[in-house]
Amino acid sequence: MTDQSKEILLDVRNLRKYFPIQKGFLRRVVGHVRAVDDVTLYVRRGETLSLVGESGCGKTTTARCIVRALKPTSGQILLRGPDGVVDLAPLPKRQLRPWRRHMQMIFQDPYSSLNPRMTLFDIVSEPMLVNGIKDRQTRMDRVAELLQLVGLRPEYMRRFPHAFSGGERQRIGIARALALNPSLVIADEPVSALDVSVQAQILNLLLDLQAQLGLTLLFVAHDLSVVKHISERVAVMYVGRIVETAPTPTLFAAPKHPYTEALLAAVPKPDPDLKGQRMLLEGEVADPANPPSGCYFHPRCRYALDLCRTVTPQQEEVAADHFVSCHRARELTLRGVKRT
Amino acid sequence: MAIQTQQPDAEERISLATQWQLIWWRFRKHTLAQIGAVIVILFYLVALLADFLAYSDPTYVEAQRSLLPPHGIQWFDDGKFAPFVYGLKGTRDPVTFKRVYVTDTSQKYPLRFFGKGFEWKFLGFKFDRHLLAVEGAPAEEVLFLLGTDSLGRDLWSRLMYATRTSLTIGLLGVTLSLFLGILLGGISGYYGGPLDTFIQRVIEVIRSIPTIPLWMGLGAALPREWSVTQVYFAITVILSLIGWTELARVVRGRFLSLREEDYITAAELAGCSQLRIIFRHMVPSFLSHIIAATTLAIPAMIISETALSFLGLGLRPPAVSWGVLLQDAQNVQSLAISPWLVIPTIPVIVVILSLNFLGDGLRDAADPYG
Numbered sequence: 001m002t003d004q005s006k007e008i009l010l011d012v013r014n015l016r017k018y019f020p021i022q023k024g025f026l027r028r029v030v031g032h033v034r035a036v037d038d039v040t041l042y043v044r045r046g047e048t049l050s051l052v053g054e055s056g057c058g059k060t061t062t063a064r065c066i067v068r069a070l071k072p073t074s075g076q077i078l079l080r081g082p083d084g085v086v087d088l089a090p091l092p093k094r095q096l097r098p099w100r101r102h103m104q105m106i107f108q109d110p111y112s113s114l115n116p117r118m119t120l121f122d123i124v125s126e127p128m129l130v131n132g133i134k135d136r137q138t139r140m141d142r143v144a145e146l147l148q149l150v151g152l153r154p155e156y157m158r159r160f161p162h163a164f165s166g167g168e169r170q171r172i173g174i175a176r177a178l179a180l181n182p183s184l185v186i187a188d189e190p191v192s193a194l195d196v197s198v199q200a201q202i203l204n205l206l207l208d209l210q211a212q213l214g215l216t217l218l219f220v221a222h223d224l225s226v227v228k229h230i231s232e233r234v235a236v237m238y239v240g241r242i243v244e245t246a247p248t249p250t251l252f253a254a255p256k257h258p259y260t261e262a263l264l265a266a267v268p269k270p271d272p273d274l275k276g277q278r279m280l281l282e283g284e285v286a287d288p289a290n291p292p293s294g295c296y297f298h299p300r301c302r303y304a305l306d307l308c309r310t311v312t313p314q315q316e317e318v319a320a321d322h323f324v325s326c327h328r329a330r331e332l333t334l335r336g337v338k339r340t
Numbered sequence: 341m342a343i344q345t346q347q348p349d350a351e352e353r354i355s356l357a358t359q360w361q362l363i364w365w366r367f368r369k370h371t372l373a374q375i376g377a378v379i380v381i382l383f384y385l386v387a388l389l390a391d392f393l394a395y396s397d398p399t400y401v402e403a404q405r406s407l408l409p410p411h412g413i414q415w416f417d418d419g420k421f422a423p424f425v426y427g428l429k430g431t432r433d434p435v436t437f438k439r440v441y442v443t444d445t446s447q448k449y450p451l452r453f454f455g456k457g458f459e460w461k462f463l464g465f466k467f468d469r470h471l472l473a474v475e476g477a478p479a480e481e482v483l484f485l486l487g488t489d490s491l492g493r494d495l496w497s498r499l500m501y502a503t504r505t506s507l508t509i510g511l512l513g514v515t516l517s518l519f520l521g522i523l524l525g526g527i528s529g530y531y532g533g534p535l536d537t538f539i540q541r542v543i544e545v546i547r548s549i550p551t552i553p554l555w556m557g558l559g560a561a562l563p564r565e566w567s568v569t570q571v572y573f574a575i576t577v578i579l580s581l582i583g584w585t586e587l588a589r590v591v592r593g594r595f596l597s598l599r600e601e602d603y604i605t606a607a608e609l610a611g612c613s614q615l616r617i618i619f620r621h622m623v624p625s626f627l628s629h630i631i632a633a634t635t636l637a638i639p640a641m642i643i644s645e646t647a648l649s650f651l652g653l654g655l656r657p658p659a660v661s662w663g664v665l666l667q668d669a670q671n672v673q674s675l676a677i678s679p680w681l682v683i684p685t686i687p688v689i690v691v692i693l694s695l696n697f698l699g700d701g702l703r704d705a706a707d708p709y710g
Contacts (some may be wrong), residue, residue: 027534069609101611104609105606107606108602112601113602113603113606117358117359117625130610130616131611160356160357160358163351176606180610
């Protein structure tokens with residue numbers, strides 16, 4: 001499924017984002033929450049990469065660092081623009097502005113992502129307005145076109161967001177993200193706040209738009225069944241780190257990291273006979289402010305060795321496009337899920 | 341592009357409603373707040389038209405008519421509508437030496453609406469018309485709707501001027517606190533960090549100082565020889581020194597919560613400038629909260645001024661304010677002998693309640709999306 005010949009659009013290297021823990025009157029820094037701890041991933045032009053993991057594992061923080069809503073602590077965010085590759089990580093806000101238009105974000109909460117005091121027209125056309133398209137008629141035509149593209153009626157543009165349901169609001173958010181024809185769209189759990197019936201509609205819309213506009217998607221999710229449906233490749237995150245990246249079929253059929261195996265086993269299956277096969281992880285998710293030594297997953301890993309407790313595994317490529325950070329990646333045979 | 345031109349139905353109306361329309365619709369459901377709004381407007385009209393509504397010069401002193409009880413208007417004369425007042429004669433009670441006023445029914449002074457009285461100035465123009473005027477004698481000598489004070493000045497007329505002073509001092513004080521509050525609260529909320537901590541601690545220190553002793557100290561520090569206007573402005577400054585803290589907290593809180601909203605991030609990702617984010621996205625969404633907070637801050641200012649002046653530390657005669665008027669009602673003697681001197685408490689209570697109800701209603705309506 002993955003086409004290795006395509007150029008890499010986004011290349012994130014060793015991205016770190018530490019939030020300081022402050023205490024006391026003088027705000028002394030007493031530690032750091034390692035929300036994103038050495039994330040390396042890449043997205044090829046036109047493909048969908050899903051970033052999955054439990055709540056609190058740093059998916060959203062990674063996404064927000066990549067779009068530079070947050071300033072990363074260290075690392076590189078290499079984005080291929082029309083005139084070359086640029087590292088967005090060290091750029092100050094002012095210098096980022098010309099690059100913003102190539103990379104847009106779809107937010108998780110459709111209720112907080114639209115300014116309730118602006119009409120649809122103002123919301124969707126704002127990116128154009130601040131990027132130099134001042135002519136009102138041009139913007140009107142473009143907004144009408146975008147609304148149609150996401151399945152809304154153009155005459156809605158005079159309305160305010162409070163007139164719309166969650167699914168419709170998410171469509172508005174997508175229209176806004178597409179306003180500047182970005183090459184990369186980062187969707188931060190765009191369907192997890194929606195009803196199941198609406199989720200499918202929005203996912204299909206994203207797939208249609210991707211096919212139609214040749215979009216590149218970085219899709220943040222915690223729902224593996226959604227991920228399977230839409231992505232070419234999947235990156236699995238655990239406590240701020242990427243533990244495994246693989247093409248979707250490979251990841252689901254033959255995972256190489258024990259955490260991926262556990263995650264796959266936790267996906268609910270509509271088959272009562274499979275009841276006994278559940279594999280539950282023991283222990284708690286590691287605290288990103290005080291992570292365990294060695295491999296962050298070792299306290300919960302059933303395959304852990306002494307080596308895992310002391311040495312942090314490096315990411316290695318076990319097959320084409322298949323990266324794993326596990327000392328035993330090459331020796332273990334782990335259970336995936338059957339193709340359904 | 342075809343935009344529907346059909347008759348907008350109810351749903352369409354809501355879909356197209358702006359924030360202010362939604363606020364207005366919600367405010368309309370708050371009956372008490374609307375009553376409050378009407379009363380507040382009426383009071384501010386009184387403040388604006390104080391000269392016209394007064395019929396006597398508020399500084400006209402007549403010792404012969406001191407502590408005169410309220411003296412009603414006779415509305416009908418021989419069954420016809422022709423308002424007039426009877427004349428008054430003052431005598432001493434030979435036993436108690438109390439001054440007693442006897443109505444002299446032989447003297448009638450007809451009243452005229454929009455008649456001529458003492459001269460007043462407004463925006464540089466001179467006027468002499470008043471809502472009520474007396475024919476045949478100066479109003480200062482015969483008309484006493486709410487009685488007189490110990491110097492024989494008409495209480496009704498003084499109450500009109502006092503309303504002007506007390507209500508405007510509330511507004512001015514709030515304007516000043518609003519300026520300080522938005523500036524410091526905005527800095528505190530927008531930049532955060534050590535500056536935020538510093539400003540918040542300063543606010544806590546200011547708020548922990550007991551207000552009355554602080555005002556007493558500051559009030560006592562005002563030079564005695566300052567003119568009425570100078571004292572008036574000094575008092576507003578003193579009041580807003582404490583008043584701004586509350587507003588600063590409201591503004592800071594809004595900034596903090598707005599900073600976390602996704603639509604602010606979206607605007608930033610769209611490439612909006614800082615200024616555009618603040619003025620296009622942030623200010624409109626806390627403006628309504630500021631208005632509500634301001635409305636709730638005005639009564640506190642009015643009460644403070646009244647209390648301060650009542651204690652003799654705020655405005656001083658010849659300035660007239662509610663607190664100055666109530667100074668006359670400070671001892672039991674005056675309460676027992678001339679209870680009408682307590683009348684100025686009524687407008688204080690009514691205005692404070694109305695402003696509180698209005699502010700409450702505005703606060704409930706301020707966030708129509710929540």
